[in-house]
Amino acid sequence: MASDKVTGTTRVTIPSNAHAVRDALCALFETLIPNQMPQDTRDAAQIVLAEALNNIVEHAYAQSPGEIEVTLAVTERGVTCDIVDFGLPMPNGQLPCGKLAVHTQLEDLPEGGFGWYLIRTLSQDLNYRREGARNMLSFRIESKQSAH
Amino acid sequence: MKMASIPHPELLIVQVNETRIDAAGAINFKERMRELTQDNGKRVILDLSGVTFIDSSGLGAVVAVRKSLGPDRPLELAGLTSAVEKVFRLTRMDSVFPIHTCVPVGQSDGV
Numbered sequence: 099m100a101s102d103k104v105t106g107t108t109r110v111t112i113p114s115n116a117h118a119v120r121d122a123l124c125a126l127f128e129t130l131i132p133n134q135m136p137q138d139t140r141d142a143a144q145i146v147l148a149e150a151l152n153n154i155v156e157h158a159y160a161q162s163p164g165e166i167e168v169t170l171a172v173t174e175r176g177v178t179c180d181i182v183d184f185g186l187p188m189p190n191g192q193l194p195c196g197k198l199a200v201h202t203q204l205e206d207l208p209e210g211g212f213g214w215y216l217i218r219t220l221s222q223d224l225n226y227r228r229e230g231a232r233n234m235l236s237f238r239i240e241s242k243q244s245a246h
Numbered sequence: 247m248k249m250a251s252i253p254h255p256e257l258l259i260v261q262v263n264e265t266r267i268d269a270a271g272a273i274n275f276k277e278r279m280r281e282l283t284q285d286n287g288k289r290v291i292l293d294l295s296g297v298t299f300i301d302s303s304g305l306g307a308v309v310a311v312r313k314s315l316g317p318d319r320p321l322e323l324a325g326l327t328s329a330v331e332k333v334f335r336l337t338r339m340d341s342v343f344p345i346h347t348c349v350p351v352g353q354s355d356g357v
Contacts (some may be wrong), residue, residue: 138328
């Protein structure tokens with residue numbers, strides 16, 4: 099494997115509600131993550147992280163609140179993210195396939211179901227496993243050197 | 247959610263004066279849009295130039311507004327920043343909404 103030097107690791111613990119997720123994303127992407135990351139990578143990382151966290155708030159912690167631990171490692175090649183929660187497991191122990199609905203007419207336009215599609219489209223090495231009472235999700239966002 | 251409507255002879259511009267349309271604000275966004283557009287039947291241009299981030303809940307809210315305005319009343323988007331443009335493009339919603347690079351009439355003052 100090519101060298102993937104870690105230039106900074108950040109860990110935050112977030113309560114499972116939408117406002118806390120917003121505050122954490124703002125803190126991570128406005129102050130905690132180094133600014134030298136390409137804009138395209140920052141955007142992709144924030145989109146994927148937001149969808150993963152919102153999913154945990156809405157589904158894993160649907161019945162009772164809890165905490166979410168996020169560890170972001172910024173490397174020369176992008177961002178690696180590990181998310182741990184203590185909520186309900188994924189249905190069937192698997193990540194949703196995240197297919198994009200085909201829309202035809204105005205009244206049929208989907209108002210949801212974009213989250214896993216965005217996660218799967220923008221991330222690499224997406225991995226989920228259940229360990230005891232914990233859900234562990236990890237992914238990578240690769241910096242495209244040729245993007246700019 | 248801080249939003250403002252600016253009526254013009256041919257259209258209604260709705261400015262979003264928040265940096266995010268996300269899961270924490272999606273319901274409020276839909277309510278504000280309904281309030282701001284209900285007294286005016288003109289086409290609507292949603293000025294998103296101040297919005298730096300939208301998630302799938304925010305996208306769903308914009309789609310819901312599009313549907314509630316009905317087929318005869320266009321909803322157009324203007325001033326998409328990079329992350330917002332990415333979400334609309336990847337979900338192919340850029341084919342549903344006419345998208346302007348900037349608000350197509352004279353800029354108005356922020357509220």
